[in-house]
Amino acid sequence: MAQPGIREAVYLDGAALVAGPASVSPTWLKAQTRDRARDGSLYVDSLQPETGYPVIMAKLDLSLGWETLCAADIATLNEIIARGGPLDVCIWRPVTEAFYVASGTLFGGSLLRRNALTTISPLPTGAAANYPVTAKDGSGAALTVVLGTPDATTGVTPWTCATASTGETATISYAPVYRMYVAEAQEAFSQPHRQGQTLRLEEM
């Protein structure tokens, strides 16, 4: 089970940064509409663009901040900013996606992202042990899932399981690689000869 916090270097599209970001601020944008009825009842419509997608769609909005950058990292970040994206980004924090599977149907679905363990190379030391893919059925029992080949464009990763659902919600936790785009870039010069940088990345 992954430990709290970010314990690996942030993976920023394979860039060889001398120093990683000092601050990492993820924000989740839910594709969802919630309204309360006159008696207070909550009505929720969640976007599920395709069958087999998670029951709640959320996209990552990520801010990375550097207080001080060396010349090499400035050049690297400028190249990233200039390119915009798509960027493969991994902050080595597991996410959990939930899938409702109808009764009598084999568990399966589509993870919204790629599994970092099979996408990033080389992996940080101990990554396989620290960030395993784990799956549970509705009762909390472990499921053995098989991840398929991610979609080359979207990164959506199919997953399958040999177990049939009894009409329940399965959850899968994994460390994802996000496909992101540079939405904003803010340089900061708090002191002469000192340069900081903030990048805001939006998941595609």
Next chain:
Amino acid sequence: MPTLWGLTGTATASRTETALLTGSVTVRATPSVYASGTATVDRATLSAWASQIRRTATRVFLGDLGEDMVRLRDAVAINIDSTSPVATATFRLTDERCAFFADDSIATGGIPVSIRCRISTDTATADTTVFSGLTEGMTNEDPYVPTATIQCAGTGAEWLDAIGCIALAAFGGYTRAEILRQFAEAADVDSTRIVGGEGSGVVNLAMDLSGLSVWELARRFAEIEDWYVREDGGDLYLLPATDVVGAAAYPIFAFEPSNYFSLREDPPIRPVTKYILSTVGIPDEVLSGGTEETTTEIQGGTYSSGIRWETRTTTTSTNGVVTSQRIEEWRDAAIPGVTPRAVAWRLWRLTVTETDWQTTTYNGVTLRTSRIDGQTTTVSEWYSAPCRSSSGYVWDDGSRHIANAATFQVIEERVTTYTYDPSPSCLLTSKLTLVGGWYSEIVDSGQTYDDGSVRADNSYPWTAYDAAQPYQKIEETYSEESSDAARTVESSIVTSRWYTPSGATEEAWGEAEGSTTRWTTTPGSGVIVEATSEFLADGSTAYSSKSYAGELPVLARASADIPQFRTVPLVLTATAEGDRYAVTQSVETIWGAESLADLTTVARRRFRDTMSPRVTILHPALPLLKVFDVVTVTDPARELDEKQGYVASYRLALDPLNGGLRQETTVVFPLAEYDPEVTA
């Protein structure tokens, strides 16, 4: 979310994950007119849409191949209103093809569009097409990739576009629903797509329907028949009012505080409180056969000689159809004779005309058509037949008669029979008039009269109209021909009687004189060529021809099926119940109405439409509701306790980006005082 979709009958319910209910059932999910009998109800669809937590996806498919347009911006809006058969949809799309000059440009519209919503819950899934139609032309903006706001018109537009043209004769016996279907066929719309309308009223007056859309005709008839008309799935449904309003209407959904977000009430604003509606119609007494009426007209005076005169005309008619007429001519006169009677006030001449009309049966009642079978005219006056010089009496005026004084007797009997072409031509093709009268033909050897003529008889005998050689026979014939090259109308008249053929000394009975006139025109020319030829008793002939600008003469026609009738103006003044509003008056002529009952229905319907309050409810989208579906609404703040109403319109707001599916539904609460009349 509670639902009230009612099911009755025998059904097999399978409440598995697929949640399909199949079997033979009666479905009251909508007014009974279009859903009864064997049906399959997709309960999963109902369940999915009515769920509190939904996983949703809205997709717009464009083109014949149904391309999924993934670059939608903002919400997709769909409007459905009971006042139009056409649903409309609007969405914004960012796509290179929105540009006019782009390859495969979609900028000019006319592209098939389908909008679908997929709803998933833990227990049910539904994939519902909420709109289908065609795109309209669009404008686009944005600097790098064009973004267009695309308006779409639903498939119901054809009901507005279909312009038909039919002409219906009076008393065709068609109901309004049948007329609507025939009109639809004329507009090239399959009439089987018009559902309902049973028991609609029969139209008696002639109708010339042109320049109308099928929807417009349905809308006009709907007011008179108290239908509620809606387009659904390409078909046009004529729902009886009792299915939509009133106690018998069956609610299928309940809006309660637990299933809607907000509610806005819109009371009527300055509604019309008084309607003065008018039309023309056939009086009931005409359709029930009517009663015989006798009218009298008297004209009279005194000549400068002091002789008084008077003409009394007595006309007998039924339903305005004259069946007999008696004209009495009275005057101060002496009865002619050898010694005339003293001048006195006498009936001098009597003309009686009897007309027999063909009849037709309408609703079991025999009514006269405008076809005359026959007409008999009898003229009587003071008369004595002329006679030979060796007989009779010389009257005081010097003339010789068989009797010494005139007696009042028949001097002429005229019987006319008519022949018509069968329907639909109904042309009067011939008219044969046989005349009875007093006459003795001139012969070479016979009886000599005072005027020197030699005649066959001692005195003028009476020759009956039905004799082999009547006093006179007049044959009139009419015909017409039409082709692409020419149109022709011909009329001829031939009179047969005793006459002296050219070169003869004796009179012979035969065709004495006649004429034929032929009018010809080339369609579109506006020029008529009139050619006439005639022959006379003396053997002479004449002909003439002329051309002029004008129109062909119109020959007489009469239908064997259409009774004669008259119309009267009908006016209804209807005032709304109560005094809640200031008096606002509307005066209008109601097209298509034929009776006070029709006007009453129209007035009641209009009051119901305009006086009834309505609410607009914002709630989770439920596009399974259709316009004119009956619902109940509960809102304690407005004293609505399961108040029954019908859906008048709704607007879907479908957000493809965050899944939100919302709906604004307008519900009308019909006031009970304007409920439709319930007929057994």
